Amino acid sequence: MTSDFMKELLSKDEKITVEYKNCQYGIQEDVYETVCSFSNRYGGYIIMGVEDDGTPIGINPNMVKDMKKNFVNQLNNPDKMSPTLYLSIEDIVYEGMTLLWVYVPPTSTVEKCANRIYDRNEDGDMDITDSPIQLQNMYNRKSNTYAEHKIFPYVTTEDLRMDLMGKVRNLAKSKNPDHPWLKMSDDEIMKSSGLWEKDFSSGIQGYNLAGVLLFGKDDVIRSCCPGYITDALYRVENLDRYDDSSGARI
Template structure:
């Protein structure tokens, strides 16, 4: 789904189709896409030790810069992940764990490479912003 200038488009292999004022098509699109968000795929074997501790501190620094009393500042790492929606439970299967999004955002490099081995970055050259 893509939205631009107040118009909504359904993107697929054949092209972009405007569905802005077609409620039944919007509803069908949302139902169709509801189960396909790969970022929400649960990896039950992922543990907190698979994530970089320094990135949790970076997340808290960013949260503090937006709001000095942000709730994440007083949460442990597991609670922060739940609060951010990076730890989920699939209520259809009962499977729970960290999501692909969690691994991509906070995972150690070897964890990311193991989960998405087809994704490679040949080179990144950063002059100013050296954060992930």
């Protein structure tokens, strides 16, 4: 994040992909509602330490470390956010004041905050949990956009590399020593990460394509996704062009 880009974000008022939060002395609860709504729509930037009109007021620098930690912990708490999210919250000194910012990408699954579902509309977060039509529109939108949550109801744990779960826990622990996954069973981790889901419109439930690609045995991946190819790109000097490539089919 550069000062010029931050200036641009603060000069265009709140909109469907930009939200300002005061958060001078701690992260407000509605920050997580915005994370949820951004995840369910187009994604966007949340900037903390800013008034609703875009005026920066700053955050107490002594609280930045704890605020970052609390934010990450909440995103990894399945009782708060489901599926759990991995987002990077950063600080920037802008016009002599400390601000926090986070980019929230759109997700392939419907995100919940405290078991409520939020959608983004212009510059606000809407709770649509009790609105069947809006919920169906959201599920339809995501299912038409993403393929990785296609459910394979006949895939079982015998078809997956569940021996990799130890590595999953170690990676989670390296990110956060108190990560909730460390106390969860394998099945709970799969559900928490959105790799096992239920389609409430059809009643079909099971592991989705993302789960198969991440944990599936080679023959299972070939069966569920016959066109899947791992594409390796080799870059020497820059990220705009590659010097060599190789495709490997499982």
